[in-house]
Amino acid sequence: MANVLVFGHQNPDNDAIMSTVVLSQLLNQLEYQGNTYTACCLGPLPAESAKLLEDAGVPAPTLIDAIEPAEEGAEPQLVILTDHNEPGQSVAGLENATIFGVVDHHRFGDFTTAAPLHIVALPWGSSCSIVAKLFEVMGVEPTDTQAKLLLSAMMTDTLMLKSPTATAVDAAIAAKLGEQLGVDPVKFGMEVFLTRPSGSFTAEQMVGNDIKMFEVAGTKLLIGQYETVDKSRALGMIGEIREAMRAYQAEKVADGIVLCITDIMEEGSQVLLEGDTATAQKGLEIEDVAEGVWMPGVLSRKKQVAAPILAAN
Ligand SMILES: [Mn+2]
Structure with missing residues (x-):
């Protein structure tokens, strides 16, 4: 059993934060492969993420700035990358870690690993859309809090589904989460957006x-x-x-x-x-x-x- 660090890209946005937080919760809930999963982040939380987590009573991810080389005889740190996969956008010292998994909706740059790994990459509007789908795949119903955190990031990442990155799948998942929460996804997304002190x-x-x-x-x-x-x-x-x-x-x-x-x-x-x-x-x-x-x-x-x-x- 190992502790796996889960984190999104540098200068995290709401999608990087929520994909990390909710995916870690899902994997812990499943006791996936007997590991524990710790939500981390590589920079300060965006205002909307901080507010959503605080309102929900969910602890903020742990701020980390580098992965150190493993000590003599110890296994390298296991990590899951969400909402990114390119080393230039990731943690310092990523080369010291073993990539256990990637959940992402971006292009792949140059990406090689020594061993097989979990990769869930789909060109959908947000990483949180993929995390929402993983709940379905694993046969778990998201809680209302999880649904809310996921929906918030789906809306901020697709600019209320207006971005050309938004797909029919995103719209369908957003509608389903909105129904669970009794909110209109676009209206809810706009409220989240307006909590930014822009x-x-x-x-x-x-x-x-x-x-x-x-x-x-x-x-x-x-x-x-x-x-x-x-x-x-x-x-x-x-x-x-x-x-x-x-x-x-x-x-x-x-x-x-x-x-x-x-x-x-x-x-x-x-x-x-x-x-x-x-x-x-x-x-x-x-x-x-x-x-x-x-x-x-x-x-x-x-x-x-x-x-x-x-x-x-
Ligand atoms: Mn994203």
Whole structure:
């Protein structure tokens, strides 16, 4: 019997947190393979996650920052990655761990393991949709709390099912969870969304709140996304935001940085570029314009920003 650490990506979003929390609960409930499962996270909780967990009386995941090499003669730490699989987005020292499982809805980068492992990867709208399906597969009914935590992340990750990443499966699972809870999924999702204190976000928070590193054509490209219900405040801070982008890029030793200021109501993103973003300009077919470029309909970093950049280079 081992203790398995379960965690989502760096700069966790609500999907990374809730997939970790609820999957750990499910596996502990099942006493899966005789192990214990500890929900962890690689950074501070987003405001909506902190509030949902507190309201539900569920302990927050344990903050970890690195996996140390195993001591002489000891087995490496077992881990489950949720909502990510690329080492660049994962814990420091991931190479010291044995990957026991992955539950994810992102592309796979370069991924090799020494032994067989659990992988549940489906191109659905959120990792929590997959966790919800795993309850069904394992013959377990989610509790109301579990249903609520899962539904919250399904809604934040798919921007209330409006993102092109949302599938018919997500809509069906959301409807089922909503029925269990007696809520309308979209209305509930909007309430969750509005608990974010985005009206007081600093330029640094807009840049660093939700950002991922990608390897593109031998360069390191950061792609961040700041979701808001009203982009006008952010657009009035472009100078400050660009400065924060340059600082973040320098800190992470990346070649370039892209920031999408996504307006959920207007359904599009204002895209800002800093540093060497030739790959992004090619993939998105835009130029580095001072005030950024408005891209109507662009809601998904994964499908409409990262994927075309990776495909074009
Ligand atoms: Mn996700």
